[in-house]
Amino acid sequence: MKYHIAILLILLLVSVKVNAQGAWYPLQSGETEHIISIQFIDAQTGYYISTSNACFKTIDGGAQWNLVETFAADISDMKFLNAATGYISACGGNVYRTTNSGISWNTYNAGLSSCLSSIFFLNSQTGWVTVETNSVINAVYKTLNGGVNWFLVGYVPGIERCYSIQFTDNLTGWTGGRKVNYDGLFFRTTNGGADWIETLNATEIVEDFIFLNSQTGWVISGGDVLRSTNGGINWIGQVHVPGRFSDCFFVNVNTGWAQGLTGSDGIIYKTTNSGLNWSSQTAAGSYNLLAMNFINAQTGWTAGLFGKMYKTTSGGNQFTGVLSHEEEIPCGFFLEQNYPNPFNPGTNIKFHLTDPSLVKLIIFDIQGREIATLVNEKLDAGIYTAGWNASEMPSGVYLYKIETSTFSEVKKMILLK
Known part of the structure; x- marks a missing residue:
């Protein structure tokens, strides 16, 4: 299991950017x-x-x-x-x-x-x-x-x-x-x-x-x-x-x-x-x-x-992004497990910010290729929820990664059609 996790992390590091800021x-x-x-x-x-x-x-x-x-x-x-x-x-x-x-x-x-x-x-x-x-x-x-x-x-x-x-x-x-x-x-x-x-x-x-x-x-x-x-x-x-x-x-x-x-x-x-x-x-x-x-x-x-x-299937328009923002200031940076999981076709991803920061929340496929950028902007401290609509994607394992100025984490999710 540790071997597979290491491979996934390596793929993320060498991934080729193919779809940022848009629904392609x-x-x-x-x-x-x-x-x-x-x-x-x-x-x-x-x-x-x-x-x-x-x-x-x-x-x-x-x-x-x-x-x-x-x-x-x-x-x-x-x-x-x-x-x-x-x-x-x-x-x-x-x-x-x-x-x-x-x-x-x-x-x-x-x-x-x-x-x-x-x-x-x-x-x-x-x-x-x-x-x-x-x-x-x-x-x-x-x-x-x-x-x-x-x-x-x-x-x-x-x-x-x-x-x-x-x-x-x-x-x-x-x-x-x-x-x-x-x-x-x-x-x-x-x-x-x-x-x-x-x-x-x-x-x-x-x-x-x-x-x-x-x-x-x-x-x-x-x-x-x-x-x-x-x-x-x-x-x-x-x-x-x-x-x-x-x-x-x-x-x-x-x-x-x-x-x-x-x-x-x-x-x-x-x-x-x-x-x-x-x-x-x-x-x-x-x-x-x-x-x-x-x-x-x-x-x-x-x-x-x-x-x-x-x-x-959206004219190239971005169909994902921050859906909601809670004003409560969390006690630490944290990336929650997406919900629901497994999902079909949509899921939500919640993350916690203790300080204002440039935030990137990115979806990858299992080969480490970037599929969509859900968030790429500076956000104030708070609790945020971003959504992803995977209606045009095939079933399988996907990865989502958050990056801030001081925090980075990767989690796995399953699209099951």
Whole structure:
């Protein structure tokens, strides 16, 4: 028993911080390479692709992922229209298509040997891909029969690589990416991709963008988020962070997220007023977050380097914290056993402070990974109760640890579903 306790304490000391100050919790992706795109069809069914040229699928909200295909060519982007039909772009001019939920894939070639850098389908028949033609121009190809045949529709000038492409109808679309010197460019088309007009020239790569309709959209470039309300003709900067955003996602005109890396920590920012104000949700460990997807304002997933993946069912908002404060001054520092224990899904943790102090109350899983920070603030002397809702966590043994300026203690609790 002493041996097991010692191991748990060691794990706590070397734990990797994956979810502080927010309701994002880790998932096991089954991948060790980088996840570059993720998409969920509903709360249960989702897909992702990685730099190992693999496609994985889940049917339980991300709790378990299964490999559905490993492709021969380097893959770059993914678009699923529904749970059955999806498309993946790749080098060698290849487009992979499934119509049976990833059980089998057909390979179609655009008649090219170049890399296809991004893909978008408006419906089951109409889609576009961007093609890395050379360092100063990219081509756009289009299909009208579900990817079986492709034809050249136009060129995007001055750009070395397009990172993303999107259309809201058969005529109106956008693409963005980088020049050869890694400055960013963004373009708009109103004739189905035949002509592309530059509407943004940035000092850093346009990593991603999203349009909710023909008028309202957001672009991320470096540490900036910019918004347009006239179809991408004009852009207004909304937030700047000392880092680099890699992906963004909006579920409606008010609520959205942008994520990436600052220093050595993953970052997620959220807005609930169309980007006028942004708040930091989490520093998700020392891993860059590359791909993000939400199905509504509450449920979303993010993933990135080395197969790291996180999920939220609260829109990324913190769902734990101090619930009550008793004014009585205790006679000593003390961390009580959580109650109830075992619990399902919620439990309360009471602790005693004899003096004002900065207090941290942190939840760990049995591997020593930080799951949630319940308290991280300066508190006056008194008796406090904090709550934890573990509705999205699996059954098992969890640890909670309190740290003050003069006191530290670890206790064990059991989630039993």
